Amino acid sequence: MAKVIDTRMDPEATLEEAVAVLARGLPIAIPTETVYGLAADATNPEAIARIYETKGRPRFNPLICHMADLEMAERYACFDPLSRQIAEAFWPGPLTLVLPVRANTSIHPLVCAGLDTVGIRVPSGFANRLIAAFGRPLAAPSANTSGRISPTSAGHVNADLGDRIELILDGGAAKVGLESTILKVVDGAVHLLRPGGLDVSDVERLTGSKVIRQKSAGATIEAPGMLASHYAPAAGVRLNASRVAPGEALIRFGGTALPGEESAAIVLDLSPTGDLREAAANLFGHMQKADATGARSIAFSPIPATGLGEAINDRLERAAAPRS
Missing domain, CATH: 3.90.870.10 (DHBP synthase)
Incomplete structure (x- = not known):
């Protein structure tokens, strides 16, 4: 070790x-x-x-x-x-x-x-x-x-x-x-x-x-993080969730509760106050915690695409992409 x-x-x-x-x-x-x-x-x-x-x-x-x-x-x-x-x-x-x-x-x-x-x-x-x-x-x-x-x-x-x-x-x-x-x-x-x-x-x-x-990498990967599937947990990732399925892990934003979260494997909030800088700092750590529950999927509530939200949504889209 x-x-x-x-x-x-x-x-x-x-x-x-x-x-x-x-x-x-x-x-x-x-x-x-x-x-x-x-x-x-x-x-x-x-x-x-x-x-x-x-x-x-x-x-x-x-x-x-x-x-x-x-x-x-x-x-x-x-x-x-x-x-x-x-x-x-x-x-x-x-x-x-x-x-x-x-x-x-x-x-x-x-x-x-x-x-x-x-x-x-x-x-x-x-x-x-x-x-x-x-x-x-x-x-x-x-x-x-x-x-x-x-x-x-x-x-x-x-x-x-x-x-x-x-x-x-x-x-x-x-x-x-x-x-x-x-x-x-x-x-x-x-x-x-x-x-x-x-x-x-x-x-x-x-x-x-x-x-x-430059949203698409095209034929040439010019820089890290341009692969379609990346930053992925073992669990599936579901974006822009409006409700939570039983046993699903939930990562929400802005302190807003979602219907069904009482039956979630875990409920985490990237930033209860809606601070995108705090959300960015918590993103991967919260994904690790949610994945550790063994849930088959992780649901994310919508996150604004402004400011650092652009980067957060980029990571989530790649985490949710089909995997080889």
Whole structure:
């Protein structure tokens, strides 16, 4: 089983131990403000292969590279002026930019899944300190079995991957609770590849122009989280429920009771006050709790699609999609 270390107890010793494991080419679970990531040296092909193997992740699905700061990111990717403006405004934070990779980059092609672009993010907190200490970018998808619910605590990671990895860093509950927003600038226009923890309206206010929504992945997966079925619990998922079937798990929003919930396996509320930021932070944790009841299906009451609700609904639609 994995060793679990609380990053808040002895940060310097934890950094030293984590860097030593990474240097051996092994993936470790790390806390970030979005969700927990399964991190490994982005320049080491064996380390990257271990990420794919540990998660059971398809190798056509690219990985996000995490950097310590913009200066580090510019050593590996080419920034146009608009991408740089967005990065300067929102890094560190829950933002990933898809950018052209630099010629002769040391990021291994396995990270990019055959593309000439790479997704780059600068996280905050302990993950940022770890990357700086390691001195190389970390490829880090979510620390869970591919396609399943993303982890927002060390406990979630341990329950899923604890017998497959050596080290889990426990930084407490993820503050944002949703993966990063993924953007790509094309011909001077900002395209949304995946909604996430950064509200797109904040980007639009910064740039003064609308962000173009790209709902379908098409033939090429340009970024993580674009597969039709993703973020799925073992139970089926039913959206926009107006009532609850007996034995079904219910995850509601805004404190509004649904008919039949007295016979539900469990009743959880993403935010009794209707706060979308609180709902985002609770989404995956509540899905984990509902799934743990063994209910055959999880019903979700309607959630507004404005602000962070856009990202929440994106995750729910993919969780409810038909599975292979």
